[in-house]
Amino acid sequence: MMQPDPSPVTPQAPExxxxxxxxxSDMDLIxxxxxxxxxxxxxxxxxxxxxxxxxxxxxxxxxxxxxxxNQGLIDARITVRFYLKGDCFYxxxxxxxxxxxxxxxxxxxxxENLLKATGRGIFLVRSMTEDFKVEKTPGxxxxxxxxxxxxxxxxx
Amino acid sequence: xxxxxRERDDVIIxxxxxxxxxxxxxxxxxxxxxxxxxSEKKKILLNLRxxxxxxxxxxGEIVRSFTTIQKNGGVLKLLHLEAKVRDLxxxxxxxxxxxxxxxxxxxxxxxxx
Numbered sequence: 001m002m003q004p005d006p007s008p009v010t011p012q013a014p015e016x017x018x019x020x021x022x023x024x025s026d027m028d029l030i031x032x033x034x035x036x037x038x039x040x041x042x043x044x045x046x047x048x049x050x051x052x053x054x055x056x057x058x059x060x061x062x063x064x065x066x067x068x069x070n071q072g073l074i075d076a077r078i079t080v081r082f083y084l085k086g087d088c089f090y091x092x093x094x095x096x097x098x099x100x101x102x103x104x105x106x107x108x109x110x111x112e113n114l115l116k117a118t119g120r121g122i123f124l125v126r127s128m129t130e131d132f133k134v135e136k137t138p139g140x141x142x143x144x145x146x147x148x149x150x151x152x153x154x155x156x
Numbered sequence: 157x158x159x160x161x162r163e164r165d166d167v168i169i170x171x172x173x174x175x176x177x178x179x180x181x182x183x184x185x186x187x188x189x190x191x192x193x194x195s196e197k198k199k200i201l202l203n204l205r206x207x208x209x210x211x212x213x214x215x216g217e218i219v220r221s222f223t224t225i226q227k228n229g230g231v232l233k234l235l236h237l238e239a240k241v242r243d244l245x246x247x248x249x250x251x252x253x254x255x256x257x258x259x260x261x262x263x264x265x266x267x268x269x
Contacts, residue, residue, distance in 0.1 A: 027178070027179060052240050055209070056209075056211065056244075059177070059211055060211060060212055063178055063211070063213070108248055109248060109249040114249060114250065114252075114253055115219060115222070115223055115253065116216075116219070117216035117217065117219050117220040118212075118216050120212040120215055120216065120248050121211070121212035121213075123247075123248070124212060124244060124247060124248065127247050128247075
C-alpha cells in the first residue's frame with residue numbers, strides 16, 4: 001500500500017479522463033464520491049493497493065472539506081475533480097473555507113502527540129499520495145490536490 | 157459497523173465487522189467502551205479481523221478507547237490487524253503503543269502476565 005515509487009510524477013502532462021462533480025457538504029455523499037474515484041482508478045489498471053490508498057485519501061480529504069473547510073454547512077458546495085496525468089490519478093477537492101497550512105499541522109508521530117485522538121488524517125493522506133498541495137482559489141475557497149502514481153504490479 | 161461482545165477467561169473481546177469511520181462505528185465504539193468502564197471491566201481485546209476500512213476518526217477512537225481504559229486501571233490490546241489497517245498503525249507509529257496479536261489464545265493468555 002505505501003511502497004516508494006521509482007517513477008516520476010508528471011504534473012505537466014495533459015489532463016485526460018476528467019470527471020467533475022459539484023456537491024453539497026453532506027456526509028452521506030462521501031461514499032458515492034469515493035466509489036466513483038475508486039471505480040475510475042480501477043478502470044485504468046491501477047493495483048488494489050493504489051485503489052485502497054486513493055479510497056482512504058478521497059474519504060479523508062472530503063471529510064476535512066465538509067467538517068473544517070465548509071464547517072458542516074450543508075449548503076456550502078464542494079467541487080471534486082478526478083483526472084489522469086500520465087500514470088498519475090489526480091484528485092482536486094475544493095471547498096469554500098479559508099484553508100490551512102499542511103506544513104503547520106502537528107506531527108502525530110511525535111511522542112507528545114501519539115495518544116491524541118485527532119490529527120492523523122492529512123498526515124496519512126500525504127504519506128500515501130504524491131504532489132500534495134493546498135491552494136487558495138481567488139474568490140472561491142481552498143483546493144486540495146493530490147495524485148496517486150501507478151505502482152508496479154507485483155510479479156507473480 | 158457491528159460490534160459483538162463476548163468473554164473468554166475474564167477478557168472482554170469485542171468482535172468488529174464492517175467499517176470504523178466517522179459517523180459509522182466511532183460513536184458505537186465510544187459507547188461500548190463507556191459501558192465497559194462503567195461495568196469495571198479491565199481486560200479488553202479489540203478483534204479487528206473483519207474490519208475492511210478504517211479512517212483517521214476510527215483510528216482516533218481506538219486511541220481514545222486505549223487511554224480511557226488505561227486511565228481506569230485497565231488494559232486494551234488489539235487482535236488480527238488486517239494488512240492495510242496494520243499499515244496505518246505502522247505509518248502513525250501507533251504500532252509502538254498497542255500490543256497486537258495474530259492469535260486469540262495468545263492474546264487472551266497475555267492478560268494473565
